[in-house]
Amino acid sequence: MAREQIGQHLSTAPLPPPDPTRPGPLEGLRVIELAGECAAFCGRLLADYGAEVILVEPPGGAPQRYHGPFVDGVADPERSLWFWHYHANKAGVVLDLDAADGRDRFRDLVASADIVLESEAPGRLAGLGLDDADLRPGHPGLIWCSVTPFGRDNPRAHEPATDLTVLAGGGPVWSCGYDDHAIPPVRGGGNQGFQTASVHAAIGVLVAVLHRELTGAGQLVDTSMHAAANVTTEFASYGWLVAEETVQRQTCRHASARPTQTTVATSADGRYQPTGVPPRSAKEFRILIDWIDDLGWRDEIPGVALLELAEERGGVSMADLAGNPLVAEIFGAGRDALGAIASRLTAYEFFHQGQQRGMALPVIYAPEEVMEDPHFRARGFAVTLDHEDLGRPVTYPGAPWAMDVSPWRLRRHAPRLGEDQGLLDPDLR
Amino acid sequence: MGALSHIRICDFTGQLAGAGATRTLAAFGAQVIKIEDPVTEGRWDILRGMEPFIDDRRGGEFGGGFQNHNVEKLGITLNLRTERGRELLTEIVRISDVVAENFAAGVLAHLGFPYERLREIRDDVIYVSNCGFGHRGPYSSFKTWGPIVQACCGLTYTSGLPDLPPAGWGYSYMDHHGGNFMALAILTALVHRARTGEGQWVDMSCTDAGATMLGPVVLDYTVNGTVTRRPGYPYSSRSDSPAMAPHNIYPARGDDHWFAISCRHDDDWRALVEIFAGADDGQWARDERYTTLAGRLTHQDELDAQLATWCRARDKFAMQEQMLAAGVPAVAVQLPEERIDHDPGTAAWDLWPWVEHRAMGRVRVDGLPVHLSETDWRIERAAPLLGQDNDEVYGDILGLTTAEIGDLRAEGVI
Numbered sequence: 001m002a003r004e005q006i007g008q009h010l011s012t013a014p015l016p017p018p019d020p021t022r023p024g025p026l027e028g029l030r031v032i033e034l035a036g037e038c039a040a041f042c043g044r045l046l047a048d049y050g051a052e053v054i055l056v057e058p059p060g061g062a063p064q065r066y067h068g069p070f071v072d073g074v075a076d077p078e079r080s081l082w083f084w085h086y087h088a089n090k091a092g093v094v095l096d097l098d099a100a101d102g103r104d105r106f107r108d109l110v111a112s113a114d115i116v117l118e119s120e121a122p123g124r125l126a127g128l129g130l131d132d133a134d135l136r137p138g139h140p141g142l143i144w145c146s147v148t149p150f151g152r153d154n155p156r157a158h159e160p161a162t163d164l165t166v167l168a169g170g171g172p173v174w175s176c177g178y179d180d181h182a183i184p185p186v187r188g189g190g191n192q193g194f195q196t197a198s199v200h201a202a203i204g205v206l207v208a209v210l211h212r213e214l215t216g217a218g219q220l221v222d223t224s225m226h227a228a229a230n231v232t233t234e235f236a237s238y239g240w241l242v243a244e245e246t247v248q249r250q251t252c253r254h255a256s257a258r259p260t261q262t263t264v265a266t267s268a269d270g271r272y273q274p275t276g277v278p279p280r281s282a283k284e285f286r287i288l289i290d291w292i293d294d295l296g297w298r299d300e301i302p303g304v305a306l307l308e309l310a311e312e313r314g315g316v317s318m319a320d321l322a323g324n325p326l327v328a329e330i331f332g333a334g335r336d337a338l339g340a341i342a343s344r345l346t347a348y349e350f351f352h353q354g355q356q357r358g359m360a361l362p363v364i365y366a367p368e369e370v371m372e373d374p375h376f377r378a379r380g381f382a383v384t385l386d387h388e389d390l391g392r393p394v395t396y397p398g399a400p401w402a403m404d405v406s407p408w409r410l411r412r413h414a415p416r417l418g419e420d421q422g423l424l425d426p427d428l429r
Numbered sequence: 430m431g432a433l434s435h436i437r438i439c440d441f442t443g444q445l446a447g448a449g450a451t452r453t454l455a456a457f458g459a460q461v462i463k464i465e466d467p468v469t470e471g472r473w474d475i476l477r478g479m480e481p482f483i484d485d486r487r488g489g490e491f492g493g494g495f496q497n498h499n500v501e502k503l504g505i506t507l508n509l510r511t512e513r514g515r516e517l518l519t520e521i522v523r524i525s526d527v528v529a530e531n532f533a534a535g536v537l538a539h540l541g542f543p544y545e546r547l548r549e550i551r552d553d554v555i556y557v558s559n560c561g562f563g564h565r566g567p568y569s570s571f572k573t574w575g576p577i578v579q580a581c582c583g584l585t586y587t588s589g590l591p592d593l594p595p596a597g598w599g600y601s602y603m604d605h606h607g608g609n610f611m612a613l614a615i616l617t618a619l620v621h622r623a624r625t626g627e628g629q630w631v632d633m634s635c636t637d638a639g640a641t642m643l644g645p646v647v648l649d650y651t652v653n654g655t656v657t658r659r660p661g662y663p664y665s666s667r668s669d670s671p672a673m674a675p676h677n678i679y680p681a682r683g684d685d686h687w688f689a690i691s692c693r694h695d696d697d698w699r700a701l702v703e704i705f706a707g708a709d710d711g712q713w714a715r716d717e718r719y720t721t722l723a724g725r726l727t728h729q730d731e732l733d734a735q736l737a738t739w740c741r742a743r744d745k746f747a748m749q750e751q752m753l754a755a756g757v758p759a760v761a762v763q764l765p766e767e768r769i770d771h772d773p774g775t776a777a778w779d780l781w782p783w784v785e786h787r788a789m790g791r792v793r794v795d796g797l798p799v800h801l802s803e804t805d806w807r808i809e810r811a812a813p814l815l816g817q818d819n820d821e822v823y824g825d826i827l828g829l830t831t832a833e834i835g836d837l838r839a840e841g842v843i
Contacts, residue, residue, distance in 0.1 A: 069649040085644030227797075238493055249596075404631075
């Protein structure tokens with residue numbers, strides 16, 4: 001169908017913006033989260049969509065309060081931006097699970113909850129008499145979610161692990177890096193091993209919630225970071241499963257069992273700019289020619305005559321690339337023209353102009369640039385929250401998906417240590 | 430009985446970013462009716478005919494990725510260019526809890542089924558659309574696939590080494606998470622409906638979902654004004670948050686073998702010193718500058734170079750055994766065959782279930798990384814051939830007679 005028609009429909013049927021006063025879809029669910037790295041993003045997702053999440057920290061605070069970066073670079077347990085991000089929208093209490101009184105209060109808290117979320121080392125809670133097997137029998141509707149490096153009962157369950165070792169042993173690292181294999185493969189940024197497991201844990205929890213809606217029965221949701229990494233590597237896994245092919249890493253593109261070509265330019269503002277797939281159909285050649293003419297660069301970019309010839313020929317077939325020198329020349333002219341345009345425009349201009357013309361092109365944003373981009377601004381992605389502790393508002397990343405009836409919402413900043421201790425009072429519970 | 434056996438999904442998803450979502454829900458028991466176009470033989474989903482292939486056979490029934498992403502689904506054909514086709518879709522929507530798609534923005538509306546129409550058919554319908562930039566916003570018409578989404582949300586830039594281009598992610602990480610977030614979106618909407626009776630439209634922009642996954646560095650910018658586009662950034666194999674050193678990937682013995690060491694604290698370091706300095710070529714480890722985290726961070730380049738030399742002379746699995754036994758997180762960078770066929774962690778998880786595909790034969794697929802004690806996932810049924818379940822869906826579910834289904838085939842409706 002024609003692109004114009006799609007555009008027409010969109011302009012006549014915009015989605016109304018979500019009503020931020022409406023409750024989120026998970027409102028009414030109470031989650032007790034034992035503070036840790038592996039499950040923090042899971043708790044955040046549940047909280048963002050309306051669940052009441054109570055973060056339980058040990059006396060003195062969770063170790064993650066010392067994860068940087070920090071506000072103004074000052075290392076302080078109330079200034080960790082790691083903690084602010086992952087624990088926004090949660091309430092916080094302090095409990096000493098190594099003391100009998102703390103354990104009693106934890107049992108009481110769990111009795112009031114729908115979901116427990118924990119990433120303790122397998123066996124630690126059982127040793128305290130506070131594990132799923134101890135607490136769920138008295139509370140059959142309880143959903144207990146564990147997020148651990150290898151799962152609770154796995155033969156590797158007691159191996160020490162971090163985000164790096166999970167991603168290295170679980171597959172992602174093998175696929176990430178550079179064409180030059182003298183350079184080590186790379187762990188991608190952002191502790192994605194934790195996040196990958198957390199997203200799956202949230203799926204497991206909500207499946208369990210839906211089961212409980214029908215039956216009243218809770219259950220154990222056992223999440224493995226190692227398994228999550230293993231099944232989040234696309235072709236690397238199923239290429240082996242299906243064809244016993246081993247992918248090889250390549251610079252800034254898919255790891256592949258067979259090397260793939262890429263074309264990259266340095267943009268006018270000095271950025272690394274992939275230039276996408278060169279034109280093949282007549283229509284794609286016409287789009288490129290029009291782009292060059294609209295920029296007034298016909299005389300500066302060589303090979304426009306070849307692009308016109310390609311359009312007259314009805315495009316080129318990749319099947320002819322190897323055997324037909326003219327086709328190879330035309331294909332190369334398209335690739336070179338895109339490179340020439342990319343090197344004369346800023347990275348954003350190249351991406352935006354090309355996409356407006358229907359070409360699938362990227363812009364490689366740094367995270368801070370994402371927050372300033374027109375798309376993210378128009379969708380209200382940057383969300384601002386008052387921080388009375390700082391005396392100024394703070395802008396956070398927003399919703400992963402937009403729900404018009406039961407929206408995502410940022411309600412409060414991460415708890416100060418013990419900020420919501422009153423929640424332990426039975427009268428307030 | 431799966432947890433979602435009471436849920437029916439009218440499924441237009443494809444590739445991985447969409448098909449991955451309904452795959453997960455199907456594995457938990459949802460009845461997913463995957464609708465494909467008979468005219469193009471389902472090739473809107475380009476993975477239908479794409480590698481990996483199990484043998485020399487080629488064609489729309491042999492795409493290994495498609496097979497992996499569509500297990501446990503029912504597959505039907507339906508030609509929405511025909512009036513009768515649109516009538517049948519109306520019947521399917523009427524009995525579906527969810528309509529899921531990851532077309533370009535506007536495609537389903539252009540086929541005659543915008544959200545307003547879906548709601549007319551079924552008032553409490555949950556409609557989940559997922560595309561690169563969502564249905565609202567200035568980029569709604571832009572074309573994306575995984576690598577473009579990753580580039581536009583910051584994930585590509587933040588993966589790499591200093592003074593080199595971005596390494597990016599060597600696969601469509603955000604196609605996986607596009608599907609995972611989409612599954613979550615469907616589940617949240619189902620929970621809301623279970624409690625209120627209300628359906629809704631969920632407008633998912635995959636790029637937005639990706640941009641939620643780099644929070645701490647974003648806050649470093651919004652709170653402190655710190656930008657990541659600066660010299661020396663990123664060095665993503667190292668760890669700033671939390672600060673750890675040594676924390677990197679080192680060469681191991683052999684061609685293109687690698688080893689990851691993550692030294693969390695001084696206890697880990699002391700254990701590592703015993704291992705390094707237990708060998709003649711590891712005496713550098715006793716250097717007092719390395720005793721504290723601050724010292725190891727300050728001298729990280731030198732330390733990494735010494736470690737690389739030490740590791741290069743050793744087998745990655747031997748080092749793994751030695752260091753794990755000492756309580757230090759340090760493991761081999763595993764190749765696909767190592768983690769799939771020789772890793773007790775994935776084997777014990779039953780992570781690679783077998784299915785019997787009608788054209789490809791027996792083949793393994795990705796399992797799921799969560800096990801539920803009462804209503805666990807199940808992956809036993811292979812992806813459907815094109816139109817494989819037409820008789821079941823049009824006959825058993827919609828109630829058409831064999832003759833009527835025959836007419837639909839003859840008229841090119843299915």
